[in-house]
Amino acid sequence: MKKAASFLTKDNFKNMALQMAVLGVIFYGCHGLLTNTQANLEARNIASGFGFLSLESGMPISNSLLPYTPADTYGYAFFMGIINTVFVSVIGIILSTVLGVTIGVARVSSNWLVSKLAEIYVEVLRNIPLLLTLFFTYTIVLAALPVPRKSLTPLAGIFLNNRGIYLPRPVFEPGMIAVMIALLVGIIGAMVILGMAKRIHDNTGRVIPGASLGLVVVVGLPLAVFFMAGAPVTMEHAVLKGFNFRGGLVIRPEFSALMMGIILYTAAFIGENVRSGIQSVDPGQINASKALGLSQGLIMRRIVLPQALRVIIPATTNDYASLVKNSSLAVAIGYPDMVSVGGTIIGQNDQAIEIIAMWMGVYMTINLLISFVMNWLNSRVQLIGR
Amino acid sequence: MYLKKIVVFLCVSFLALGSTGLASTLEDVKARGVLNCGISEGVPGFSIPDSSGRWVGFDVDMARAVAAAVLKDGEKIKFVSLASKQKIVAVSSGQVDLTSRTTTWTLKRDAKQGVDFTTIVFYDGQGFMIPKSMGVTSAKDLDGASVCVTAGTTSELNVADFARANNIKFEIVVFDGKKEALNAYASGRCDVFTTDISQLASLRSTLAKPQDHLILPEVLSKEPLSPLVRHGDNQWKDIVTWVINGLIAAEEHGITKANVLEIKATSKNPVVQRMLGKSGDTGSYLGLDKDWMVRAIQTVGNYGEIYQRHFGPDTRLNIPRGINNLWTKGGQHYALPIR
Numbered sequence A: 001m002k003k004a005a006s007f008l009t010k011d012n013f014k015n016m017a018l019q020m021a022v023l024g025v026i027f028y029g030c031h032g033l034l035t036n037t038q039a040n041l042e043a044r045n046i047a048s049g050f051g052f053l054s055l056e057s058g059m060p061i062s063n064s065l066l067p068y069t070p071a072d073t074y075g076y077a078f079f080m081g082i083i084n085t086v087f088v089s090v091i092g093i094i095l096s097t098v099l100g101v102t103i104g105v106a107r108v109s110s111n112w113l114v115s116k117l118a119e120i121y122v123e124v125l126r127n128i129p130l131l132l133t134l135f136f137t138y139t140i141v142l143a144a145l146p147v148p149r150k151s152l153t154p155l156a157g158i159f160l161n162n163r164g165i166y167l168p169r170p171v172f173e174p175g176m177i178a179v180m181i182a183l184l185v186g187i188i189g190a191m192v193i194l195g196m197a198k199r200i201h202d203n204t205g206r207v208i209p210g211a212s213l214g215l216v217v218v219v220g221l222p223l224a225v226f227f228m229a230g231a232p233v234t235m236e237h238a239v240l241k242g243f244n245f246r247g248g249l250v251i252r253p254e255f256s257a258l259m260m261g262i263i264l265y266t267a268a269f270i271g272e273n274v275r276s277g278i279q280s281v282d283p284g285q286i287n288a289s290k291a292l293g294l295s296q297g298l299i300m301r302r303i304v305l306p307q308a309l310r311v312i313i314p315a316t317t318n319d320y321a322s323l324v325k326n327s328s329l330a331v332a333i334g335y336p337d338m339v340s341v342g343g344t345i346i347g348q349n350d351q352a353i354e355i356i357a358m359w360m361g362v363y364m365t366i367n368l369l370i371s372f373v374m375n376w377l378n379s380r381v382q383l384i385g386r
Numbered sequence B: 001m002y003l004k005k006i007v008v009f010l011c012v013s014f015l016a017l018g019s020t021g022l023a024s025t026l027e028d029v030k031a032r033g034v035l036n037c038g039i040s041e042g043v044p045g046f047s048i049p050d051s052s053g054r055w056v057g058f059d060v061d062m063a064r065a066v067a068a069a070v071l072k073d074g075e076k077i078k079f080v081s082l083a084s085k086q087k088i089v090a091v092s093s094g095q096v097d098l099t100s101r102t103t104t105w106t107l108k109r110d111a112k113q114g115v116d117f118t119t120i121v122f123y124d125g126q127g128f129m130i131p132k133s134m135g136v137t138s139a140k141d142l143d144g145a146s147v148c149v150t151a152g153t154t155s156e157l158n159v160a161d162f163a164r165a166n167n168i169k170f171e172i173v174v175f176d177g178k179k180e181a182l183n184a185y186a187s188g189r190c191d192v193f194t195t196d197i198s199q200l201a202s203l204r205s206t207l208a209k210p211q212d213h214l215i216l217p218e219v220l221s222k223e224p225l226s227p228l229v230r231h232g233d234n235q236w237k238d239i240v241t242w243v244i245n246g247l248i249a250a251e252e253h254g255i256t257k258a259n260v261l262e263i264k265a266t267s268k269n270p271v272v273q274r275m276l277g278k279s280g281d282t283g284s285y286l287g288l289d290k291d292w293m294v295r296a297i298q299t300v301g302n303y304g305e306i307y308q309r310h311f312g313p314d315t316r317l318n319i320p321r322g323i324n325n326l327w328t329k330g331g332q333h334y335a336l337p338i339r
């Protein structure tokens, strides 16, 4: 009751009125903006709405993960762009994390040379604009590799040239289904084993090698089924035909260069997060662990990492988000990400507002997903009072 | 980075907001005292800055003629370099008053994309450039080849059409900028570089060893190149159309940069007198003064002179006039009557 009464004080009322007024002005402005835009677009005979997405695009896309031809629609073309953006982001996040952690650990290494090299790496890559790094990696990729006729073959069936990296493509036969099921069963089995190992450890203190046992199940079971089914997979090899290789699995130079650039760049930032995370752990704790006779690995896993992660994760969430946004620089080196494809669609239809809205929607969704996952991870590593 | 793009596009859309649909480009340009003109990112012959940073070229001269007619000074132009992808949006949004930049007149651009084309300044067609060492002599033998092309062009679409129509497969690698596309071709990423044939000749001259590259005989498409203006301002469209048409008419009548004043003073031909503002009132119909055409010709010369200056035998490009000659000499240029 007291609350409700105080709610209607004079000050509060004035505040509310003011906020309403501001809101009103904003709405009025937006409304004016919208109607004016509409009128101007009409005056120039530019359509609005998303109808154009169902028209035939006619535009080629060189790197598409799903089958695509210029006879497909603008909507589908844009979807290819989204898939490419997501693909680049996922691979980029995984690999830049691996490299970043390595760099970060190297920076706090007691080996002078190792830590110095890591420092130079960070300083150089962090301070060069990513766009330049991309031009550099693309130039290197193209210059370092030979023409198709003189391809390098590091392993039989693998070809490296300035049109891409050609790998044998596995073609699955029906028997593969059984293998997939075995893999699934293996994963579930491993989880059960891990759970049991933990329970036994918690109850009795006995250490069961759950991880190794689980691994045996995950790998062993599908492998056994695979051979029992008579290895139901054939390899389609790339062959040189005319100017280029045909068939097989190809990784285009634009993709390789983009990945290299993005990973090298982002890893520098992640490396710094890892370093500051590790350095945030009180050295006294490490000394104490050593005094207790814990092994290096155990100290890292049980003492340092759990605390360091609390510093590392929030900062790295930002770097992941930047990575996703930075992937739009792909456009400069001919990789058809969502921004590149969308830009071409704008150029052909002048429906910039629609495409921009789509870009924003996709980037926002991806980045919200990332922060959702990272926040969950973060909550897992917070100190839990017992 | 995508943020920057979004901001740019938002600005462009706000520009569209700022100018109401009915504003007169002519009044805007006169009040500003400067013509904003979209131009390429640098294609020798068509438009490229010279050693002192001044834009020169065939497309540049077309724009200077318009500035001379409207603002009485061919130098009162601000050139805005546009990538292929931006060239239409920049006009429809009002960022530039005019784009004079190797742009093909197509139905969709004209009718759907908020721009109007004016008049054809160059009849072009798309072609393929390949390294001579490839040993190929026809485009039909290019099955399986990698093709580098610039985004947002008709070239990008035509090459995909060509592959579909001839049932051959290309790996088409699309770059945002022409420079990056050409670099990729030069470094061996692609077997083929494709764009309008005249531009192939021009861009080939910028490669390290031009003689090592071959332009294949096939013409994939028709590329009628025309300057473009915003849709919906008929007066402004008329001005650009008739100034350029006047340059072609001047060639038909033998009026040149050097003799235009003399001809104006002495010619007894009523057609010429009307064109040069000695009689009649053609300028006022366009919202200009009597001397609009005299100034345009004084500034850049007639169509033939412009062509010779940038593509003629004395230039590095040496593109034969062919279809771009006057209709009386076996070409396509046919000036409309100025009366």
Ligand SMILES: N[C@@H](CCC(=O)N[C@@H](CS)C(=O)NCC(=O)O)C(=O)O
Pocket (backbone or CB within 6 Å): B039, B040, B041, B042, B043, B082, B083, B084, B101, B102, B103, B104, B105, B150, B152, B153, B154, B155, B178, B179, B194, B195, B196, B199, B223
């Ligand atoms: N005529 C074609 C293509 C014209 C064109 O300008 N193509 C490329 C050349 S590859 C380009 O961007 N050139 C000039 C430049 O901006 O530097 C069209 O209108 O789409």
